[in-house]
Amino acid sequence: MILTVTLNTALDLTYGVPxxxxxASHRVSDMSERPGGKGLNVARVLxxxxxxxxxxxxxxxxxxxxxxxxxxxxxxxxxGTDTKAGNGATPADSTGxxxxxxxxxxxxxxxxxxxxxxxxxxxxxxVVDRATGDTTQLNEPGPLVTADEWTALLGxxxxxxTGADAVALCxxxxxxxxxxxxxxxxxxxxxxxxxxxxxxxGEPLRRGIAARPDLIKPNADELAQLxxxxxxxxxxxxxxxxGAHGVIASLGPDGMLAVTPDGIWQASPPAKVLGxxxxxxxxxxxxxxxGLVEGLSWPDRLRRAVALSTATVxxxxxxxxxxxxxxxxxxRVGIEEHxxxx
Amino acid sequence: MILTVTLNTALDLTYGVPxxxxxASHRVSDMSERPGGKGLNVARVLxxxxxxxxxxxxxxxxxxxxxxxxxxxxxxxxxGTDTKAGNGATPADSTGxxxxxxxxxxxxxxxxxxxxxxxxxxxxxxVVDRATGDTTQLNEPGPLVTADEWTALLGxxxxxxTGADAVALCxxxxxxxxxxxxxxxxxxxxxxxxxxxxxxxGEPLRRGIAARPDLIKPNADELAQLxxxxxxxxxxxxxxxxGAHGVIASLGPDGMLAVTPDGIWQASPPAKVLGxxxxxxxxxxxxxxxGLVEGLSWPDRLRRAVALSTATVxxxxxxxxxxxxxxxxxxRVGIEEHxxxx
Numbered sequence: 001m002i003l004t005v006t007l008n009t010a011l012d013l014t015y016g017v018p019x020x021x022x023x024a025s026h027r028v029s030d031m032s033e034r035p036g037g038k039g040l041n042v043a044r045v046l047x048x049x050x051x052x053x054x055x056x057x058x059x060x061x062x063x064x065x066x067x068x069x070x071x072x073x074x075x076x077x078x079x080g081t082d083t084k085a086g087n088g089a090t091p092a093d094s095t096g097x098x099x100x101x102x103x104x105x106x107x108x109x110x111x112x113x114x115x116x117x118x119x120x121x122x123x124x125x126x127v128v129d130r131a132t133g134d135t136t137q138l139n140e141p142g143p144l145v146t147a148d149e150w151t152a153l154l155g156x157x158x159x160x161x162t163g164a165d166a167v168a169l170c171x172x173x174x175x176x177x178x179x180x181x182x183x184x185x186x187x188x189x190x191x192x193x194x195x196x197x198x199x200x201x202g203e204p205l206r207r208g209i210a211a212r213p214d215l216i217k218p219n220a221d222e223l224a225q226l227x228x229x230x231x232x233x234x235x236x237x238x239x240x241x242x243g244a245h246g247v248i249a250s251l252g253p254d255g256m257l258a259v260t261p262d263g264i265w266q267a268s269p270p271a272k273v274l275g276x277x278x279x280x281x282x283x284x285x286x287x288x289x290x291g292l293v294e295g296l297s298w299p300d301r302l303r304r305a306v307a308l309s310t311a312t313v314x315x316x317x318x319x320x321x322x323x324x325x326x327x328x329x330x331x332r333v334g335i336e337e338h339x340x341x342x
Numbered sequence: 343m344i345l346t347v348t349l350n351t352a353l354d355l356t357y358g359v360p361x362x363x364x365x366a367s368h369r370v371s372d373m374s375e376r377p378g379g380k381g382l383n384v385a386r387v388l389x390x391x392x393x394x395x396x397x398x399x400x401x402x403x404x405x406x407x408x409x410x411x412x413x414x415x416x417x418x419x420x421x422g423t424d425t426k427a428g429n430g431a432t433p434a435d436s437t438g439x440x441x442x443x444x445x446x447x448x449x450x451x452x453x454x455x456x457x458x459x460x461x462x463x464x465x466x467x468x469v470v471d472r473a474t475g476d477t478t479q480l481n482e483p484g485p486l487v488t489a490d491e492w493t494a495l496l497g498x499x500x501x502x503x504t505g506a507d508a509v510a511l512c513x514x515x516x517x518x519x520x521x522x523x524x525x526x527x528x529x530x531x532x533x534x535x536x537x538x539x540x541x542x543x544g545e546p547l548r549r550g551i552a553a554r555p556d557l558i559k560p561n562a563d564e565l566a567q568l569x570x571x572x573x574x575x576x577x578x579x580x581x582x583x584x585g586a587h588g589v590i591a592s593l594g595p596d597g598m599l600a601v602t603p604d605g606i607w608q609a610s611p612p613a614k615v616l617g618x619x620x621x622x623x624x625x626x627x628x629x630x631x632x633g634l635v636e637g638l639s640w641p642d643r644l645r646r647a648v649a650l651s652t653a654t655v656x657x658x659x660x661x662x663x664x665x666x667x668x669x670x671x672x673x674r675v676g677i678e679e680h681x682x683x684x
Contacts, residue, residue, distance in 0.1 A: 138469065
């Protein structure tokens with residue numbers, strides 16, 4: 001089982017509008033609602049790849065109840081609800097992989113191990129201008145998490161670690177959670193001998209790295225914020241010196257740069273693609289973790305991560321991946337080994 | 343008891359953002375959640391004026407459950423929940439009248455007589471740019487209402503009419519409801535001998551007027567759409583000839599023009615005011631209906647409607663009214679009687 005932790009889960013709403021005009025009134029023409037937060041997105045992709053997963057973190061209030069209901073209904077044919085204007089009750093196809101393939105593994109179950117909190121799970125709203133495809137994002141603040149709720153999470157996490165092959169710690173911290181929370185979770189995973197990937201930003205990332213996670217997966221902005229450098233190789237090496245055993249920098253259309261104990265690799269997608277990058281980073285995390293658990297080599301893990309994130313950009317639904325594109329891209333990802341020392 | 347009907351209720355969310363920038367990501371800095379839809383707003387103001395009210399219409403799904411919970415908690419000190427960033431659990435003061443006054447009547451109870459439907463009650467989101475105060479509105483479509491649900495509403499409505507002194511039919515129609523629905527509700531109220539005010543727009547207004555409601559309260563745009571004229575007196579008279587016994591045209595900062603069987607009056611606020619006009623029309627409906635039930639003269643009803651809607655524009659919270667401003671404005675509303683025949 002692969003465990004993902006999402007301390008700040010979200011009920012993700014997508015609103016389509018004909019055209020977003022500030023200060024005007026808009027009728028939402030189409031909408032969808034799905035369980036969100038980075039770790040939940042990672043779990044959905046892992047499930048589509050055939051990996052059994054468990055998700056923990058916090059959920060509460062009426063929005064948390066809807067999130068858990070949608071999470072419980074995730075299956076190959078049903079990974080959320082989509083409603084068209086005028087019809088509030090029609091579930092539509094929406095799965096981790098948008099185009100099924102006879103060679104695809106069956107989706108594996110996702111176990112809901114979320115901890116209930118008193119506050120309301122936040123909503124995020126992606127307003128998609130259907131004229132241009134551009135997205136305007138509105139993110140509610142998360143619920144205030146109490147000390148007792150954090151203690152409950154730690155207990156649940158330690159139980160789950162006993163059955164986990166790997167763990168991903170994902171996303172922002174809700175109000176009330178101390179900035180060293182991820183460092184604490186990294187140390188517990190290391191003590192339990194479970195490989196741990198940390199995907200966050202800012203001070204929680206800085207503190208978390210010092211606890212020596214197996215992997216971090218910063219993007220260019222997160223790396224620059226952490227190290228002060230926008231030169232990929234320099235920044236990635238610097239990040240590794242701060243404590244992470246391996247650093248996989250995601251460089252958007254330029255692919256990924258991996259600085260690991262075993263060497264340095266650059267992985268590049270076969271071609272630049274246009275689409276919605278939402279969720280591409282989460283798909284990359286799923287690719288890296290599943291490859292680790294399957295014992296793949298670094299080049300094969302990177303191929304999978306790059307192919308999955310490119311196939312996510314190509315998917316018409318934000319955060320899903322196009323399985324046919326993934327399988328077509330996988331053998332075509334370019335891998336170049338750096339001969340300089342890490 | 344005054345009855346209000348809101349066929350397309352809404353869970354109204356207000357999101358404050360430092361500045362709304364299309365295609366960017368925004369952290370919501372403050373948010374509030376309240377039961378919405380025009381008839382619910384009217385009921386909240388009637389309650390603050392001391393009038394016992396009942397609300398019917400449709401509510402369903404998780405959003406409908408939250409709406410009803412918030413509606414149930416409406417009281418002089420608690421008419422919704424407001425949360426600041428980072429604190430999901432703090433209820434704050436929010437009532438129909440924003441500043442209590444020792445001479446103010448106690449808020450009267452609002453009875454929840456909503457009919458449960460299978461679909462989800464829609465959300466509306468008002469994104470307020472805190473730099474400029476401008477609002478961008480996003481309105482979900484309503485739930486699909488079935489024929490059986492409509493029949494259940496008709497039964498509930500007829501029961502409620504037996505105890506009603508007046509009824510207001512408010513707002514848009516959800517999907518599934520036939521365009522002549524308001525005409526049907528107007529006829530039932532007329533048969534029951536209950537004065538009925540219709541506040542809607544477009545084809546439902548056109549059809550509803552033909553069923554001869556006691557009052558309609560169109561704004562300038564709704565009047566122009568109905569009659570083709572933007573000349574207030576001409577358009578208001580034309581609307582009356584279509585079947586409404588009385589037409590109260592709300593002309594925004596110019597006040598109201600009333601064309602009634604008893605005469606024609608123009609009511610004007612003492613001064614132009616700046617603020618948020620959201621809910622001003624609903625406050626006017628509450629002023630007109632409460633005045634009717636209390637047996638006030640037309641000039642006094644109009645004074646109350648104009649003072650309430652002006653005090654709503656002045657309130658810092660959309661849809662609430664500033665009671666101190668209301669009481670100060672009331673005797674200063676200008677009333678001019680037209681000497682020409684209606």
